[in-house]
Amino acid sequence: MRYRLVVMGASLGGLNAMQVLLKSLPKDFALPLAVVQHRDKDFVDTALPALRAHSLLPLREVDDKQAIEPGWVDFAPNDYHLLVDGDHYALSVDELVNLARPAVDVLFISAAEALGPEVVGVILTGTGVDGAQGLQAIAARGGLALVQDPATAEAPGMPSAALACVPQAVVLPLEGIGPFLARLT
Incomplete structure (x- = not known):
């Protein structure tokens, strides 16, 4: 397998987008997914259960120093940056980046630095610019850059x-991202 990790970032509209995406990933999807979703403090109590209803894969909120495991969908906890540190995650309470913590750029840049060309970065719907520099870092190190078609995004x-x-990123409608990722495993 060429890729070792998929990193995703979303903001406004991300929960709806994640429901669509998770529905399309098969139970035997072998890559780990790390997700930064700009969110409120009730995310774990309300959104994760709703997402679980749409996913054949297990979902969890990341703990510090947690191992990166194939087939899991791991979400950054509220008010912590999520980083990739070798074969595990690290959490940080460093300053806000792009007005956010967790920030997509922090996850994507750390994944690019840790895994180079073995990372797939996916930018989904959202407001602002978070994730753009991180996706650029992934592409610069030979990783695969995917972007939801802005025309299909709740917030482009x-x-x-x-x-x-x-600009060389693969652009797909939301409904096409999950099947595309499934073909990578």
Whole structure:
């Protein structure tokens, strides 16, 4: 397998987008997925159970120093940056990045530095520019850059910013991202 990790970032509209995406991933999807979703403090109590209803894969909120495991969908905890540190995750309470903590750029840049060309970065719907520089870092190290087609995004800001930084990214409608990822395993 060429890739070792899929990293995803979303903001406004991300929960709806994740429901669509998770529905399309098969139970035997072998890659780990790390997700930064800009969110409120009730995410674990409300959104994760709703997402579990749409997923054949197990979902969890990341703990510090937790191993990166194939087939898991791991979400950054509220108010912590999520980083990739070798074969495990690290959490940080460093300053806000792009007005957010967790920030997509922090996850993506750390994944690019740790795994180079073995990372797939996916930018989904959202406002602002978070994730654009991180996706650029992934592409610069030979990783695969995917962006939700801004025309299919509830909020096209993040996908549009990502495409401005990484014009060579693969652009797919939301419904096409899960099947595309499934073909990578």
